[in-house]
Amino acid sequence: MTEQDQFDSLMAIAKRPPIIMTHGKGARLVDQHGKEYLDFIQGWAVNTFGHSPEIVVDALTRQANSLINPSPAFYNGPALDLATKLSKNSCFDRVFFTNSGAEANEGAIKLARKWGCKYRGGAYEIVTMENSFHGRTLATMSASGKPQWKELFEPKVPGFLKVPLNDIDAVDAVVTEKTAAVMLEPIFGEAGVIPASECFLKELRKLTRERGVLLILDEVQTGMGRTGKLFAYEQSGVEPDIMTLGKGIGAGVPLAAVLAKEEVSCFDPGDQGGTYNGNPLMAAVGCAVLDALIEPQFLERVREHGDYLALRLEELARRHGLGTVQGRGLLLALDLKYEIAEAVVERARDWGLLLNAPRPTLLRFMPALNVSKKDIDEMIGILDGVLSVETFSR
Ligand SMILES: Cc1ncc(COP(=O)(O)O)c(C=O)c1O
Numbered sequence: 001m002t003e004q005d006q007f008d009s010l011m012a013i014a015k016r017p018p019i020i021m022t023h024g025k026g027a028r029l030v031d032q033h034g035k036e037y038l039d040f041i042q043g044w045a046v047n048t049f050g051h052s053p054e055i056v057v058d059a060l061t062r063q064a065n066s067l068i069n070p071s072p073a074f075y076n077g078p079a080l081d082l083a084t085k086l087s088k089n090s091c092f093d094r095v096f097f098t099n100s101g102a103e104a105n106e107g108a109i110k111l112a113r114k115w116g117c118k119y120r121g122g123a124y125e126i127v128t129m130e131n132s133f134h135g136r137t138l139a140t141m142s143a144s145g146k147p148q149w150k151e152l153f154e155p156k157v158p159g160f161l162k163v164p165l166n167d168i169d170a171v172d173a174v175v176t177e178k179t180a181a182v183m184l185e186p187i188f189g190e191a192g193v194i195p196a197s198e199c200f201l202k203e204l205r206k207l208t209r210e211r212g213v214l215l216i217l218d219e220v221q222t223g224m225g226r227t228g229k230l231f232a233y234e235q236s237g238v239e240p241d242i243m244t245l246g247k248g249i250g251a252g253v254p255l256a257a258v259l260a261k262e263e264v265s266c267f268d269p270g271d272q273g274g275t276y277n278g279n280p281l282m283a284a285v286g287c288a289v290l291d292a293l294i295e296p297q298f299l300e301r302v303r304e305h306g307d308y309l310a311l312r313l314e315e316l317a318r319r320h321g322l323g324t325v326q327g328r329g330l331l332l333a334l335d336l337k338y339e340i341a342e343a344v345v346e347r348a349r350d351w352g353l354l355l356n357a358p359r360p361t362l363l364r365f366m367p368a369l370n371v372s373k374k375d376i377d378e379m380i381g382i383l384d385g386v387l388s389v390e391t392f393s394r
Contacts, residue, residue, distance in 0.1 A: 017349065024051030027368060027375045029354065039354045040367045040379055045189070045221050045331060048251040048289055050368035055288050056251050063284035070280070072273055078283035085290050089230060091239045092259035096267070097278035097286075101220030101246025102135025104256040107272055108183070108216050108242045109139055111258065113159075115214060115266050116180030123180040123213070129165045133190035134183070134218055143183065146190070165196060168203040175207070181214035181242070182207075186232040189221035192359045193326050193333035201236040214241040214264060220256065221331065224248035225293045225369050228303035228329030235328070248369070251289045255282040293369075302369050305376065306330045309365060312380045320387045323361075332365045333358070340392040344383075347390045353382040 003018065020032040027050050029037045042050065049055055063078060070076050083095040096111075098104045109126060116123035128134070130145040141149055142156035163170035171182060182204060188194040208215045217240040222232035226248055229235055233243065241264045246256035254276075276282075292298065306329040313325045313334050323335030336344065341357035348355050356364045367375065 017346075026050035026053070027371060035352065037349070037352050037354045038375065038379055038382065040365050041354045041356045042366055042368050043252060044247065044356065045226055045366035046247045046250070046252055048224065048248045048369050049292070050370060051252075053251065055292055056253065056285050059285045059288035060253070060281065063281050068279070068281050069276075072275065072277055072279075076278070076280040076283070078280040078287055079278040082283045082286045082290065085287060086245075086257065086259060089290065089294060090243070090259060091233075091261070092243065093262040094260050094265035096258045096260075096272060097283065098246075098256045098258065098274065099254040099276050099282075100135070101218075101244065101256050102137045102140045103274070104220065104244040104246055104258050105134045105140045105143065105183075105218055106137050107258040108218075108244050108260075109143060110272060111242060111260060111264065111267060112181040112183075112214050112216060114271060115264055118266050120180060120212065121177065123178050125159045125161060125176070125178045126180060126216075127161050127163060127171055127174055127182040129184045129188075130162045131165065131191040131194075132185055132188060132218075134185075135220075165194065166200040168200060168207060171204065172207060175211050175213060179211070179213045181216050183216040183218060185218045185220075185222065186236070187222050187227065187328060187331060189331070189364075190358055192362045193331060193364055195326070195328065198236045201238040205238045205240075216240055216242040216244070218244050220244055220246035224289065225299055225302055226329055226331050226366075227327075228299060228306055230293060230299065232328070249286050249289060250282060251285060253282050253285050255286050257286075298369075302329055305371055305373065306332070308373055309367070309371075309376050312376055313365070316380055316384055316387070319384070327365075330365070330367055330369055330371065334363045334365070336361050336363060338392070343392050344386060344390075347386045348383060351382050351386055353379060353386075355383075 021029050022032055023030050029039045086095050087093055096107055113124045128143045132145040134140040134143045139157045143160045145162045161174045186196055217233050219231055223245040242260045244258055249255050310325050323337045326333050339360035341360055341362055345355050345357045358364050
C-alpha cells in the first residue's frame with residue numbers, strides 16, 4: 001500500500017500536504033521524514049502549552065489510572081471540580097461540558113431557544129454576524145456568516161439573521177419579539193482576527209438588556225488566556241449571559257463547554273447531553289489547564305509575549321512594505337496586502353515553519369501560550385527569509 005492509498009482511505013475533508021506528523025514537543029512538530037517544524041498554528045489556537053506538555057500528559061495518565069468513563073448518568077470528581085473552578089473564575093454559575101466548540105455552540109443555541117420558549121413567548125431567532133464562524137454542525141453552520149457556506153447543505157436550520165459586525169443599528173433593526181439572542185465572537189478568528197469594537201460590545205449589551213434578549217459570546221478561540229485575559233469578555237467589561245469555550249480549555253484534547261448565568265440555565269433533564277460529555281478523563285485535563293492559567297504571572301506573560309510578537313511583526317511589515325498587525329494577546333494576524341498568503345504558508349513550511357492563512361491576504365499567528373521570545377525571534381527570522389528570498393507574484 002502506498003502512502004497515497006493510505007491518504008485516500010480518509011474522506012477528503014481538507015487539502016493537506018503529503019506530510020504525516022509523528023511526534024511533537026513544545027513548539028516543535030516532527031514529520032515522517034524526521035523534518036522538524038516550528039509550530040505557530042498549534043492545532044488552530046488549541047495547544048495551550050504546546051505539543052505533549054507534561055501538564056496534559058500527567059493529568060491524562062493520573063486520571064486514566066483511576067476512572068475514564070462512569071457514564072454521564074453519575075457525577076464525577078473532575079467534572080465537578082472543573083465546573084466549580086470555571087464558575088469561580090468567571091461571571092457564570094452553571095456549566096455544560098461538550099467535546100468540541102461546535103457542540104458547545106449548538107448547546108448555547110439550544111439553551112437560548114429553550115429560554116425563549118420558556119420566558120419570551122416562544123422567541124427562537126438568533127441574530128449572528130456576517131463572516132462569523134461558529135462550527136460545522138448543521139445549526140452552527142447555519143449560525144455562521146461564512147460566505148462560502150451560503151449555498152452548502154441547504155436547507156439550513158432556520159432562525160438565524162445575519163448583520164454586519166460593529167453595526168448596532170443593523171442589530172436594532174432585526175431584533176423583534178421573535179428574537180431570543182444575539183451571538184458573536186469577541187474577536188472573529190476564522191474571518192481573519194477582526195475584533196468587535198469595545199463600543200459595539202457595550203452598545204450590544206445595552207440593547208440586548210433593553211430589548212430583553214440574551215447575549216451569547218463564542219469564546220471558543222478567544223477564551224482560556226488566548227487574548228491575555230482568561231476570557232476576552234473581561235477586556236470590554238461586557239458580561240454575556242452565555243459563553244462558549246473550546247480549543248484551549250483542553251490544550252489539545254477534546255473538551256469544550258457552555259457557561260451560563262443562573263437565570264438563563266433552564267435546561268431540564270433530557271434536553272441536552274451526550275455519551276462523552278463531562279467525562280472525567282477530559283475534565284481532569286481542563287482542571288490542570290485552568291490551574292496553570294490562573295497561576296500568578298502566567299497571563300501577564302501572555303500579554304507581554306503577545307506585545308513582543310506584535311512588535312516584531314510590525315517591524316517585519318515595515319521592512320517588507322506589508323500591511324497592519326491586528327488582534328490581541330497571542331491571537332494575531334498580519335495583512336500581507338496581496339493575495340500571497342497561501343504561497344507564503346507553503347514556502348514557510350518548506351523552511352520548517354508552520355503558519356496559517358485564514359484569508360488569501362492574511363497570515364494568522366496562534367503559538368502556544370507559553371511560547372518563548374526565542375521562538376518568536378526564530379519564527380520572525382524564517383518569515384523574514386521567506387519574504388526576502390522567495391518571489392511571490394503580487
Ligand atoms: C470561534 C469559533 N467557534 C467555534 C469553533 C468550532 O470549534 P470546533 O472545531 O472545536 O468544533 C471554532 C473553530 O475554529 C471557532 O474558532
